[in-house]
Amino acid sequence: GAGVSQSPSNKVTEKGKDVELRCDPISGHTALYWYRQSLGQGLEFLIYFQGNSAPDKSGLPSDRFSAERTGGSVSTLTIQRTQQEDSAVYLCASSIGQGSTYEQYFGPGTRLTVT
C-alpha cells in the first residue's frame, strides 16, 4: 500500500512569509508525528497526534509553529512569519498504534529553505 506522503517536497520562501506543509499518513494509522531535522543533525520532535486525543505539542519551538490533523488523517504543519533558522527538513511519520512501542513510518520530508 501507499506509504506516508508529504508535500511539497521542496519549499523556498522569503523570511516573514507563512508556509504550510502537508502530511498524508498511511491509511489506518492512528498516530502521526512531526519532526524537524537541520542539516547533518538528528531529528527534533515537534508534535504528536493520537486519534481524537489532544496533541502533544511539547516540541514546538515557538508559537509561530502550529499543526492540525483533520478527520484523524491528513495533517498540516504551519509556520508563521518564517525565519532563516526555520530552514530544515520537516519529516512526518505515522504509526499504527499509540505510544512509542510501535514502528514509525516516515515520509520523504519537505525541505524548507527560508531566504
Next chain:
Amino acid sequence: SQQGEEDPQALSIQEGENATMNCSYKTSINNLQWYRQNSGRGLVHLILIRSNEREKHSGRLRVTLDTSKKSSSLLITASRAADTASYFCATATAGNKLTFGGGTRVLVKP
C-alpha cells in the same frame, strides 16, 4: 543534551567489512529502535529491541542492548555499498514519542 547519542559520528569501511556503531542514553527506556536514513530524507525502521531483551538479529543486522550501561550497539555484517547511509538510534521512554540521537554516517566503499 540528547537522550540518545551515537558513536562514532562517522565511519568509513570497505565493502565486506563489518560496521559497528554505538548508542548511549541517559534515562530508563521501554525500548530502543534503530533507523536508517538515505540522502537526508525519510527514515526507515530497522529493528526494535525491548528493555528486557539483550540481543536481536535481523538479516545482516545485530543489535545489542545493555540497560545497566544504558547503551546499545548496531552491527552490520558483510557491509555493502548500499548500506551507505546515516543510522540513528531512538529511545522510547514512558510516553508517546521517540527521542533520536544525532546519528552515525556510514560510508561503505566498493
